[in-house]
Amino acid sequence: MSLFSFLGTLEIGFIFGLVAIGVYLTFRVLDFPDLTVDGSFTMGAAIAAALIISGVNPYLATICAAIGGAAAGLVTAWLNLRFNILHLLASILTMTALYTINLRIMGKPNLALIMEPTVLSPFAALGIPDMYLKLMFIAVVVILTGLAVAYFLNTQYGMGMRATGANPRMAQANGIVIKEKIYAGLALSNGLVALAGALFAQTNGFADSTMGIGTIVVGLAAVIVGESLSGSRSMLVIIFSCIIGSLLYRLAVSAALNADFMGFTTSDLNLITAVLVGLALIVPQLRREQRARKAAAGGTL
Amino acid sequence: MKLRNFLTSALMATALATTVQAQPVYVAATAIVEHPALDAVRDGVREVLEEQGYTDQTLKFTFESAQGNPAIAAQIARKLAGDTPDVIVAISTPSAQSAVSATKDVPIVFSAVTDPLDAKLISNYDKPGRNVTGLSDMSPVKQHLELIQEFLPDLKAVGVPYNPGEPNAVAIVKLLKAEAKKKGIKIVEAPSPKSSDVMIASQKLIGQVDAIYCPTDNTILTALESVIKTGIDGQLPVFAAETNAVERGAVASLGFNYGDIGRQTGEVVVRILKGEKAGDIPVRVAQGSELYVNPKMARRMGIEIPAAVLARATKVVE
Numbered sequence: 001m002s003l004f005s006f007l008g009t010l011e012i013g014f015i016f017g018l019v020a021i022g023v024y025l026t027f028r029v030l031d032f033p034d035l036t037v038d039g040s041f042t043m044g045a046a047i048a049a050a051l052i053i054s055g056v057n058p059y060l061a062t063i064c065a066a067i068g069g070a071a072a073g074l075v076t077a078w079l080n081l082r083f084n085i086l087h088l089l090a091s092i093l094t095m096t097a098l099y100t101i102n103l104r105i106m107g108k109p110n111l112a113l114i115m116e117p118t119v120l121s122p123f124a125a126l127g128i129p130d131m132y133l134k135l136m137f138i139a140v141v142v143i144l145t146g147l148a149v150a151y152f153l154n155t156q157y158g159m160g161m162r163a164t165g166a167n168p169r170m171a172q173a174n175g176i177v178i179k180e181k182i183y184a185g186l187a188l189s190n191g192l193v194a195l196a197g198a199l200f201a202q203t204n205g206f207a208d209s210t211m212g213i214g215t216i217v218v219g220l221a222a223v224i225v226g227e228s229l230s231g232s233r234s235m236l237v238i239i240f241s242c243i244i245g246s247l248l249y250r251l252a253v254s255a256a257l258n259a260d261f262m263g264f265t266t267s268d269l270n271l272i273t274a275v276l277v278g279l280a281l282i283v284p285q286l287r288r289e290q291r292a293r294k295a296a297a298g299g300t301l
Numbered sequence: 302m303k304l305r306n307f308l309t310s311a312l313m314a315t316a317l318a319t320t321v322q323a324q325p326v327y328v329a330a331t332a333i334v335e336h337p338a339l340d341a342v343r344d345g346v347r348e349v350l351e352e353q354g355y356t357d358q359t360l361k362f363t364f365e366s367a368q369g370n371p372a373i374a375a376q377i378a379r380k381l382a383g384d385t386p387d388v389i390v391a392i393s394t395p396s397a398q399s400a401v402s403a404t405k406d407v408p409i410v411f412s413a414v415t416d417p418l419d420a421k422l423i424s425n426y427d428k429p430g431r432n433v434t435g436l437s438d439m440s441p442v443k444q445h446l447e448l449i450q451e452f453l454p455d456l457k458a459v460g461v462p463y464n465p466g467e468p469n470a471v472a473i474v475k476l477l478k479a480e481a482k483k484k485g486i487k488i489v490e491a492p493s494p495k496s497s498d499v500m501i502a503s504q505k506l507i508g509q510v511d512a513i514y515c516p517t518d519n520t521i522l523t524a525l526e527s528v529i530k531t532g533i534d535g536q537l538p539v540f541a542a543e544t545n546a547v548e549r550g551a552v553a554s555l556g557f558n559y560g561d562i563g564r565q566t567g568e569v570v571v572r573i574l575k576g577e578k579a580g581d582i583p584v585r586v587a588q589g590s591e592l593y594v595n596p597k598m599a600r601r602m603g604i605e606i607p608a609a610v611l612a613r614a615t616k617v618v619e
Contacts, residue, residue: 008379008403012372099494103465110394110468112421114402204375205402206420208395209466211371218372253373257365257380269368 004131005254011135011203013250014142016218017243018196020226021149022189023219024242028227029153030165030185035091035216036076039098040069040190042212044197046102049111049207058119062198069194072098073186081179102209109209111201118202134203141199145192146243150236152188158235161185193219221277222246228283252276326574327361329381331400332392332413334369336519338543338559342392342412345563346570353571361386371395378403388570388579391435394420394468401433408579411435412566413559415469415517417584426584434573434582436566438469440517440542441556442477446484448555448592449512449540451607458487460506460513460537462499462521462528465492470518473542477516499524500531507535515541515551525549529598536603547593548618552602553610554593562587591615 019037026034044065051061072094079090103109123133152158163171164181172178193215201207226245230237256269330346332339343364350360363386367374378399381389389409391397397411401422409432411422417437423429450456461477463470474490481488489510491502499521506513515521515528522543529550532539541551544558565587573579595618596606611617 002380002383002385004383005380006383008383009376012376012379016372099466108419108468108471109466110398110420112398112419114398114421115424200372200375203402204371204378204399206371206395206398208371208398208468210369210395214370250376253376254380257377269373 007131007135009250009254010247011138012200013247014135014138014243015196015200015203016222016250017142017246018145018192018199019215019219020222020242020246021146021239022192022196023216024223024238025149025185025189025192027220027223028165029162030182032080032087032165032182032186033091034073034076034186034189035088036072036094036098036186036190037193037219038212038215039095039102040072040193040212041197041200041215042102042207042209043072043098043105044069044194045201045207045211046105046111046197046209047194048198049113049201050105050107052113052116052118052202053111058117058121058202062119062195062202065198066191066195069197070187070191072194073188073190074183076190077183077186081182099209106207106209111207112205113201113207114205119199120202138199138203142243145195146239147236149188149192150239153235153239157184217273217277218246218249221273222249224277224281225249249273249276325359325361326355326388327363327384327386328388328390328570328574329384329386330362330364330390330392331367331374331377331381331396332364333367333371333374333396334393334519335366336523337545338517338519338522339392339413341545341559342563342566343390345560345565346390346412346567347563348560349564349567349571355574367396371399374399375403382407388573390566390570397422397435405432407432408573409433409435410566410569410573410579412562413438413469415439416472419472420468423584428581429584430580432579434569434579434584436562436569437584437586438517438557438559438562439476439586440473442473442516442542443480444555445514445540445542446477446480446486448553448610449514450484451610452538452540452553452604453511456486456511458489458510460489460491460503460510461516462491462493462503462506462513463516463518464494464520466494467518467520470516470521473516473518477514493520493524496520496524500527503528503531504535507531507537510537513537513539515539515543515546517542522546525551532598532602538599538602538604544591544593544616547595547616550595550598552595552599552604553606554591556591557587558591561591593618 026032047065047068048061052058076091076094079085080087160176161181164178168178222245223242225248226241230241330343365377374396382404389400391400391411392413394414397414400409417423478488491506493499493502538552541554544554547554592614593616594606594614599606
């Protein structure tokens, strides 16, 4: 792997680290499987690209993108909480609607940002080569965001959110308004995913209506890989495991791209991803069963 | 001794091979997805390279597909930028955009991009500048409409199934509408975001239009059989922008096949390998004047091939 390829892999890994944090918030913290992210990733890219092309400051455009993603998350939460639509189904509905909305936002299926200003433009004067600058900027943004999310989850409000996912009845009995927590959690999650989309569009030069496909699987893969690496229950460690999981996932993709590596090629990627996520899900379960069997054996003796 | 003999002959063979080109060259192709048309482009490039004397000994040719995923397209582009091949062949719009934003040094030849100006790959066709040149596959839609009119002189409305999420198709439909307006023909859109939507979208056209026109759209071409079936059921002749479609059951097509586009792309690649700068090579629109007809399918869709068209046809599919 060349240096250029390695840095690019890390950069994309960091961006998808935001997706992993978003997916962690819904799947793990709130126990709310949310597929909206496939649409909100594209939405972030679409809003940022459309605004930048119409002359809006890239930073403002990126913030608007995150707000747009948060709004999409609120719609999913609303469908689920107000109308009792199954969470998975509610998120599929929003995701499907977003496909059309994203096309409308962009006005066409693909917007090019190759020659437009981006969030990186103010740093161009520093004279750092593009490939280092992109990685440094993205890493700083993602690490700061990770710290902020970890801090948030340890506040009183964030604890309430965690309680909502862990045991909604108990949470409610303790005076936590669980609906409000779900709204907030989905907005935050999809806001982060849309931010990732906005950054991806700006560092890679385009927004495309298909770019969100499979976001959920990639995010989930990162969360699960990260989780299986760290056994900690500290929020800070878990959030950073998500980011590291995403980096590892991208390095695995990059390894598959070097066609001579164990004979894998890119067309095998989807299977590798599925096997990876599957294994990470199966292994802890097998371990639990083994432990239970041991405990049972110990009991009879 | 045997080994030495073997080595000497191997060296001689290499020396002979390298008389064509002093050093092995590295051409890296990438596409957003594996798809018959895009694969044909890749194979066309390779054919031309081989004809020009770049054989296995003197050419390293790789191909990566992004599995339809732009994030992977970006990763592939970064990888290629780091590998610094002699030429990157970027097939399809997202792959080309990823490559262009990944490197400003490695020469890039894009292909199968309908509107390279709109995709911001280049700022003009004649002297694209920088490290980028390539080939646009914009369809000759005006000629296509004229061909349909030859079959159906009082053509009033044409149905167009296409994927509104595919930049190339959207560009073609826009152009098609402009041309149709001049001729007083109505274009009825049948949007199909997924290949599984194509059947229903095209069935809705029955009764609304006189013919169906399939643009160069990956989603529609994947599910072309659905459109053909609708054509037979509804007695609507199906025309296509891509000649390969005629072998799969479309009535007629005028234009290029993607193998030709690949060959024309390959010619550009060879020019760069021979020392020309990518930015100095004008971007061309793919050419080809092949006319394919399928009389058997025409009859099944309730129409005959006009004698004039049959006489001009470069290929009659039986």
